[in-house]
Amino acid sequence: MSDDMKAMAGMENMDMAVMQACMDACSACEQACTVCSMQLMDCAPECMNCADMCNTMMRSMMRMQGMTPAVMMAMLDACIAMCQMCMDACMEHADHSEVCRMCAQSCKACMDACMDMKNMMMAAA
Amino acid sequence: MSDDMKAMAGMENMDMAVMQACMDACSACEQACTVCSMQLMDCAPECMNCADMCNTMMRSMMRMQGMTPAVMMAMLDACIAMCQMCMDACMEHADHSEVCRMCAQSCKACMDACMDMKNMMMAAA
Amino acid sequence: MSDDMKAMAGMENMDMAVMQACMDACSACEQACTVCSMQLMDCAPECMNCADMCNTMMRSMMRMQGMTPAVMMAMLDACIAMCQMCMDACMEHADHSEVCRMCAQSCKACMDACMDMKNMMMAAA
Amino acid sequence: MSDDMKAMAGMENMDMAVMQACMDACSACEQACTVCSMQLMDCAPECMNCADMCNTMMRSMMRMQGMTPAVMMAMLDACIAMCQMCMDACMEHADHSEVCRMCAQSCKACMDACMDMKNMMMAAA
Numbered sequence: 336m337s338d339d340m341k342a343m344a345g346m347e348n349m350d351m352a353v354m355q356a357c358m359d360a361c362s363a364c365e366q367a368c369t370v371c372s373m374q375l376m377d378c379a380p381e382c383m384n385c386a387d388m389c390n391t392m393m394r395s396m397m398r399m400q401g402m403t404p405a406v407m408m409a410m411l412d413a414c415i416a417m418c419q420m421c422m423d424a425c426m427e428h429a430d431h432s433e434v435c436r437m438c439a440q441s442c443k444a445c446m447d448a449c450m451d452m453k454n455m456m457m458a459a460a
Numbered sequence: 461m462s463d464d465m466k467a468m469a470g471m472e473n474m475d476m477a478v479m480q481a482c483m484d485a486c487s488a489c490e491q492a493c494t495v496c497s498m499q500l501m502d503c504a505p506e507c508m509n510c511a512d513m514c515n516t517m518m519r520s521m522m523r524m525q526g527m528t529p530a531v532m533m534a535m536l537d538a539c540i541a542m543c544q545m546c547m548d549a550c551m552e553h554a555d556h557s558e559v560c561r562m563c564a565q566s567c568k569a570c571m572d573a574c575m576d577m578k579n580m581m582m583a584a585a
Numbered sequence: 586m587s588d589d590m591k592a593m594a595g596m597e598n599m600d601m602a603v604m605q606a607c608m609d610a611c612s613a614c615e616q617a618c619t620v621c622s623m624q625l626m627d628c629a630p631e632c633m634n635c636a637d638m639c640n641t642m643m644r645s646m647m648r649m650q651g652m653t654p655a656v657m658m659a660m661l662d663a664c665i666a667m668c669q670m671c672m673d674a675c676m677e678h679a680d681h682s683e684v685c686r687m688c689a690q691s692c693k694a695c696m697d698a699c700m701d702m703k704n705m706m707m708a709a710a
Numbered sequence: 711m712s713d714d715m716k717a718m719a720g721m722e723n724m725d726m727a728v729m730q731a732c733m734d735a736c737s738a739c740e741q742a743c744t745v746c747s748m749q750l751m752d753c754a755p756e757c758m759n760c761a762d763m764c765n766t767m768m769r770s771m772m773r774m775q776g777m778t779p780a781v782m783m784a785m786l787d788a789c790i791a792m793c794q795m796c797m798d799a800c801m802e803h804a805d806h807s808e809v810c811r812m813c814a815q816s817c818k819a820c821m822d823a824c825m826d827m828k829n830m831m832m833a834a835a
Contacts, residue, residue: 369647375750380526387516394512397619401505406541413538416531494772500625522744630776637769641762651755656791663788666781
């Protein structure tokens with residue numbers, strides 16, 4: 336069995352709509368976090384970390400040939416943890432910063448989309 | 461307690477030499493994977509994924525103010541899984557590609573450095 | 586005059602719709618190039634280079650406080666050159682690869698959007 | 711003539727030591743800028759922009775198969791402009807921030823290494 340077939344084992348039944356929604360949510364979250372970091376408020380470090388992780392998560396989903404289900408799960412867990420942390424940091428400013436409020440919403444949407452990916456992968460396995 | 465203090469809780473006793481070694485290993489692994497991907501062999505997707513994750517991991521360690529111990533642990537687990545996968549893919553070509561052999565070594569060194577980070581963080585907690 | 590005011594000098598009259606269109610084109614091009622690179626055809630190195638540059642270009646537009654008009658112009662020139670090169674490489678496969686054809690279209694759209702940014706900035710200066 | 715040969719035309723006489731020094735300077739500058747941005751001072755936007763560009767510049771040099779001399783020149787010009795801007799921003803804080811002083815030094819070293827690359831490429835053409 337070739338490397339590619341090993342890598343893809345357990346992924347051939349994936350729901351592409353769920354994966355596309357997750358990639359879109361990662362891209363939107365990277366952008367919201369990048370904009371939010373420019374306020375140089377105390378959530379900026381969380382936003383910069385979250386922006387980089389969301390970009391890496393999105394690219395990994397576009398490069399499934401170079402992923403295994405186990406690595407994908409670990410990446411999704413890390414991305415969920417990062418989005419949760421950034422959302423919490425931005426929610427503390429949501430009352431007085433519209434940018435933080437929108438960033439927190441993007442983080443929540445990305446978290447949810449990553450959880451949908453996990454659930455879909457577990458159902459497809 | 462401020463956001464920054466919450467974020468740093470449990471990290472103030474970290475061994476900076478262990479963290480510096482991990483950042484250096486991530487940087488070296490990103491570079492080895494980028495070079496290896498240029499061979500356009502069947503390990504290239506794994507190498508591209510690993511390069512991006514190693515860069516994101518390194519930057520997260522440089523932005524500790526925007527991390528919590530739990531998020532750091534999830535990121536380290538994902539980076540370890542990614543390096544292991546890339547190492548395995550490159551090891552299959554290690555006999556005939558010196559570039560793959562060096563890439564696999566960098567992945568192994570990065571995995572080990574991430575495990576050292578995890579052990580150090582658990583001891584410091 | 587503060588750093589921020591210096592940095593923004595000459596940018597306060599920018600057309601935000603043109604800039605938003607450019608950021609969207611950069612994001613779309615990064616994604617198309619990342620997908621195209623997975624074919625491991627001889628355009629893959631161009632695609633990887635173009636994907637990274639488009640992401641950096643997009644982020645720079647989101648971080649205008651840390652840009653000057655001259656730096657923005659140099660970045661746009663580099664991004665245009667990168668997109669042109671990647672488009673040319675992918676066009677050679679456009680007849681037999683639908684993915685390459687779509688990648689070339691995204692590169693063309695990104696080039697055009699970067700040129701629109703340049704024209705808008707020169708008109709606003 | 712294949713794509714790869716076209717891409718490499720004019721680059722086969724390059725001095726690899728100069729290119730390696732430039733990649734090392736880009737990597738060091740990305741790291742210094744990332745650390746400096748964490749101070750959330752008014753140079754942070756410049757530092758974030760410069761960090762991303764230095765990483766993209768470094769990776770482009772590692773993926774020379776997907777570059778042409780003209781694109782490389784445009785990228786080097788953009789990287790030089792970015793480093794100059796970030797150096798200027800950080801130099802304003804160099805008296806009271808050791809981190810800014812070191813960041814400015816890394817930007818200067820990266821600028822110089824990119825200029826060496828340009829000179830070497832013009833001599834090799």
